[in-house]
Amino acid sequence: xxxxxxxxxxxxxxxxxxxxxxxxxxxxxxxxxxxxxxxxxxxxxxxxxxxxxxxxxxxxxxxxxxxxxxxxxxxxxxxxxxxxxxxxxxxxxxxxxxxxxxxx
Amino acid sequence: xxxxxxxxxxxxxxxxxxxxxxxxxxxxxxxxxxxxxxxxxxxxxxxxxxxxxxxxxxxxxxxxxxxxxxxxxxxxxxxxxxxxxxxxxxxxxxxxxxxxxxxx
Numbered sequence: 767x768x769x770x771x772x773x774x775x776x777x778x779x780x781x782x783x784x785x786x787x788x789x790x791x792x793x794x795x796x797x798x799x800x801x802x803x804x805x806x807x808x809x810x811x812x813x814x815x816x817x818x819x820x821x822x823x824x825x826x827x828x829x830x831x832x833x834x835x836x837x838x839x840x841x842x843x844x845x846x847x848x849x850x851x852x853x854x855x856x857x858x859x860x861x862x863x864x865x866x867x868x869x870x
Numbered sequence: 871x872x873x874x875x876x877x878x879x880x881x882x883x884x885x886x887x888x889x890x891x892x893x894x895x896x897x898x899x900x901x902x903x904x905x906x907x908x909x910x911x912x913x914x915x916x917x918x919x920x921x922x923x924x925x926x927x928x929x930x931x932x933x934x935x936x937x938x939x940x941x942x943x944x945x946x947x948x949x950x951x952x953x954x955x956x957x958x959x960x961x962x963x964x965x966x967x968x969x970x971x972x973x974x
Binding site: 778779780781783784786787788789792853854855856857859860861863864865867868 | 882883884885887888890891892893896957958959960961963964965967968969971972
């Protein structure tokens, strides 16, 4: 359920790592991982503007790491955990663990 | 045992992911991981020049992912597996698995 109404493939590994190497995007993904459920976009970042955040969400979505949709006037995001696990078993979990470790 | 004679810390997670998001560097690391031992630099890349390769090795080394040294006229590289595992348990293994999956 992407914004475009079609589910993108999980990208090649360099694209995924490129999406996650940005600290803002890594934090978005970390928060989604810790929440374990869809979150409103606005809960996933702090110090950037809405349009900058949209840019980051787009990169994550195009890499196949997240999906986003609008419901009841809010934009939501969630991790594509199953698709990621199918493409690269264990990778997302390891990066989320590392991100929490990095955060601590 | 880095080129500079001192062992750098493993970098912050965004820096590590940034180092590995480049396909040439990811392939260098994949080959080192599969070899399971130090390798001569020249065995770790195919289609780039020596100075470009040196640039990529420098980025990997500064991220703390690899170390390099000169012995008997050859430059060698190896993964800093233990340091990486200590900093981010499971991360390097997951990325190596994903890189081999991506390669297949």
